[in-house]
Amino acid sequence: MGALRAVPLPTTRRAARMERTHHMTDRFDILLIGLNHKTAPVEVRECLGFTANAMDDALERLHMLPSVQEALLLSTCNRVEVLVTTADHERAVKEIIDFLADSNHLAPANFTDALYIHRGDDAVRHVFRVAASLDSMVVGEPQILGQLKDAYRRATERKCSGVILNRMLHRTFFVAKRIRTETGIGDHAVSVSYAAIELGRKIFGSLEGKTVLLIGAGEMAELAVEHLIRHRAGTILVTNRTFERGVELAARFNGRALAFEEIGTGLREADIVISSTGSPDYVLRRDQVKAMRRGQRQRPLFFIDIAVPRDIDPEINRLENTYVYDIDDLKGVIEENLEDRQRAALQGERIVEEAVIRFRQWYQSLEVVPTIVALRHKLEEIVLQEGAKTMGGLGLKADARAQDAFDKMTHAVVNKILHAPTTLLKREVGHNQPALYLDAVRRLFGLDD
Amino acid sequence: MESATVASMVVFYGLSTAAYLGYLIRQRDALHRWGLGLLLLGFAAHTLLLAALMLRTGHMPVSTLRETLLFTGWTISGVFIAFQLRYRLRVLGVFAAPLAAAATLIAAHVPSGDQSAQPLLKSLWLGAHVLFIFMGEAALALACGLGILYLLQERAIKRKKPGFFFRRLPSLELLDSSGYAGVIAGFVMMTIGLITGVVYAKMVWGRFWAWDPKEVWSGITWLLYAALIHARLAMGWRGRKSALMAIVGFAVVMFTFLGVNFFLAGHHGVFTRF
Numbered sequence: 001m002g003a004l005r006a007v008p009l010p011t012t013r014r015a016a017r018m019e020r021t022h023h024m025t026d027r028f029d030i031l032l033i034g035l036n037h038k039t040a041p042v043e044v045r046e047c048l049g050f051t052a053n054a055m056d057d058a059l060e061r062l063h064m065l066p067s068v069q070e071a072l073l074l075s076t077c078n079r080v081e082v083l084v085t086t087a088d089h090e091r092a093v094k095e096i097i098d099f100l101a102d103s104n105h106l107a108p109a110n111f112t113d114a115l116y117i118h119r120g121d122d123a124v125r126h127v128f129r130v131a132a133s134l135d136s137m138v139v140g141e142p143q144i145l146g147q148l149k150d151a152y153r154r155a156t157e158r159k160c161s162g163v164i165l166n167r168m169l170h171r172t173f174f175v176a177k178r179i180r181t182e183t184g185i186g187d188h189a190v191s192v193s194y195a196a197i198e199l200g201r202k203i204f205g206s207l208e209g210k211t212v213l214l215i216g217a218g219e220m221a222e223l224a225v226e227h228l229i230r231h232r233a234g235t236i237l238v239t240n241r242t243f244e245r246g247v248e249l250a251a252r253f254n255g256r257a258l259a260f261e262e263i264g265t266g267l268r269e270a271d272i273v274i275s276s277t278g279s280p281d282y283v284l285r286r287d288q289v290k291a292m293r294r295g296q297r298q299r300p301l302f303f304i305d306i307a308v309p310r311d312i313d314p315e316i317n318r319l320e321n322t323y324v325y326d327i328d329d330l331k332g333v334i335e336e337n338l339e340d341r342q343r344a345a346l347q348g349e350r351i352v353e354e355a356v357i358r359f360r361q362w363y364q365s366l367e368v369v370p371t372i373v374a375l376r377h378k379l380e381e382i383v384l385q386e387g388a389k390t391m392g393g394l395g396l397k398a399d400a401r402a403q404d405a406f407d408k409m410t411h412a413v414v415n416k417i418l419h420a421p422t423t424l425l426k427r428e429v430g431h432n433q434p435a436l437y438l439d440a441v442r443r444l445f446g447l448d449d
Numbered sequence: 450m451e452s453a454t455v456a457s458m459v460v461f462y463g464l465s466t467a468a469y470l471g472y473l474i475r476q477r478d479a480l481h482r483w484g485l486g487l488l489l490l491g492f493a494a495h496t497l498l499l500a501a502l503m504l505r506t507g508h509m510p511v512s513t514l515r516e517t518l519l520f521t522g523w524t525i526s527g528v529f530i531a532f533q534l535r536y537r538l539r540v541l542g543v544f545a546a547p548l549a550a551a552a553t554l555i556a557a558h559v560p561s562g563d564q565s566a567q568p569l570l571k572s573l574w575l576g577a578h579v580l581f582i583f584m585g586e587a588a589l590a591l592a593c594g595l596g597i598l599y600l601l602q603e604r605a606i607k608r609k610k611p612g613f614f615f616r617r618l619p620s621l622e623l624l625d626s627s628g629y630a631g632v633i634a635g636f637v638m639m640t641i642g643l644i645t646g647v648v649y650a651k652m653v654w655g656r657f658w659a660w661d662p663k664e665v666w667s668g669i670t671w672l673l674y675a676a677l678i679h680a681r682l683a684m685g686w687r688g689r690k691s692a693l694m695a696i697v698g699f700a701v702v703m704f705t706f707l708g709v710n711f712f713l714a715g716h717h718g719v720f721t722r723f
Binding site: 199201202203204205206298299300317320321323325329332333 | 602606607610611618619620621622623686687689690
């Protein structure tokens with residue numbers, strides 16, 4: 001029974017993979033260009049970011065660059081990352097640097113030193129690490145994943161992401177989640193809020209009953225306020241350029257809204273000031289604060305400046321009983337207990353490596369030859385199996401000649417079926433969306449199962 | 450017997466110092482418990498020794514440099530223990546234990562000198578004067594220590610390089626308020642001590658104030674602390690300025706306490722002769 005042997009395949013999958021490596025690697029490439037808190041000081045970062053309002057437009061312009069196929073743009077106060085797929089790596093690098101420069105009215109020379117450029121596996125690894133918060137200022141802080149999800153949602157809404165980035169980002173979110181649950185990297189509370197609370201305690205002893213003034217809004221600032229409330233902070237004052245938004249936030253924190261012009265009143269009452277506005281200039285200057293503090297009892301006043309560009313004049317730190325921490329300063333505080341997280345981070349890196357390899361396998365499969373080979377293999381297998389089943393069912397036993405004829409027939413059938421798809425794939429590969437067809441074929445025929 | 454007790458005190462205070470230093474570096478609760486326990490043992494031995502001395506001589510143990518040093522060490526331990534109970538400022542042991550250890554160690558090496566009773570010292574007024582002045586000075590010494598810790602901690606926070614001290618020292622608020630409490634306690638006791646001293650002077654010398662260098666410097670010290678407290682209450686001075694003043698104030702206290710006796714003449718000189 002089952003005398004039919006599997007027909008020797010033209011090439012094994014392994015051989016096909018090797019062949020393809022030489023064949024198609026330059027067709028499309030994943031490219032990531034960016035800078036973060038490690039490579040660029042806050043002064044550079046505050047010049048290079050994109051505000052929430054400017055994001056849509058910027059993303060669209062990025063996507064329109066001739067060398068760019070798929071695009072995603074991430075801009076937080078700690079990093080600016082441009083993730084694209086491209087067929088022309090070198091040209092894309094140039095165009096993206098120009099894009100960053102133009103968007104921020106800067107000369108490229110002002111920031112190119114701070115840029116890192118990753119391609120292929122390195123780019124994938126970088127995005128995985130960023131999402132898993134392994135690359136964060138505060139390793140393990142949870143906010144970055146949300147920010148990346150927002151960036152991806154924006155890219156999908158604007159149809160800027162395609163097969164590769166879709167797959168890559170879905171893998172990214174999966175990896176990040178896995179690292180969080182398996183290593184407990186996020187357990188150490190972390191984030192800027194945590195650093196702010198630690199510092200607050202070193203200044204005030206207890207945060208209980210302290211008055212907090214929130215200037216502006218923003219996820220991180222709101223999170224910090226929530227942390228402070230959890231540590232039993234007292235009155236919460238909120239001031240915002242849009243008074244309505246201020247009222248809204250104040251209601252959420254059971255606090256009081258102040259008009260933006262009333263900042264002075266707020267300062268007089270506050271113990272802790274958290275600032276996070278989108279203002280391009282300082283919201284509070286040294287002279288202002290000095291004047292406000294004059295003739296006042298010298299309570300300690302703690303400023304937490306989450307905004308990039310900064311809101312609080314760093315010179316204020318030199319006033320008596322006044323402490324100003326911007327986002328980079330907070331980093332210094334957090335590094336203190338970083339050791340605890342180092343082990344979790346190591347474990348996280350291993351998971352990232354694993355995921356990079358898995359993604360590479362998928363990514364490489366998105367090339368024509370291996371896909372056609374896999375397709376052929378799949379079909380041949382089906383025909384052979386069904387043939388064997390039929391023969392067995394009829395109680396027939398094939399002799400060498402019949403076997404030979406059967407093999408030939410199998411080839412012919414498979415060739416006929418595959419003729420049109422193969423031609424189409426080979427033709428499309430030279431065009432815009434090779435990955436789209438390849439991915440569709442792989443999914444239609446379940447080649448990755 | 451006496452020298453054996455002093456030796457045991459030196460050992461207790463010395464070990465307590467080591468434990469507190471270990472606590473500062475390692476931050477282990479057990480080390481702090483050891484530090485405090487050893488200090489309490491030293492203090493108990495110290496109290497017994499001074500009580501025995503007083504019973505034997507019949508006056509406050511401040512008639513020689515040796516006795517004065519022993520008494521100083523005792524008040525420092527005592528005031529620290531009181532502070533510890535009130536503020537739980539563990540790290541302050543790093544100042545108190547070595548101060549007590551140093552005072553007893555030096556006392557152990559100073560000749561006992563002439564212990565013949567001075568009639569001058571046998572008065573309740575004088576006893577109150579000496580006791581309050583010493584306790585006040587011990588409290589001011591701790592306030593000075595807290596001032597130093599405040600400056601260290603504030604420096605760490607202002608420079609944004611939280612290192613060794615940032616993690617180990619308590620909050621600025623606690624350092625500031627307990628330092629101020631030390632100043633207030635010290636000031637009140639010093640005031641009582643000065644008043645009783647002035648009354649006693651009237652009783653033995655017939656006048657309240659003799660412009661003796663010790664008196665003058667005591668007055669300066671008192672005014673300095675009065676200014677500190679005034680600045681804080683009336684002008685809201687706190688934090689760094691307050692800490693600096695507590696440190697400067699204590700330097701003046703030290704000069705009044707020792708410097709005047711050694712460098713300037715006056716009727717207090719007899720208490721530090723050796």
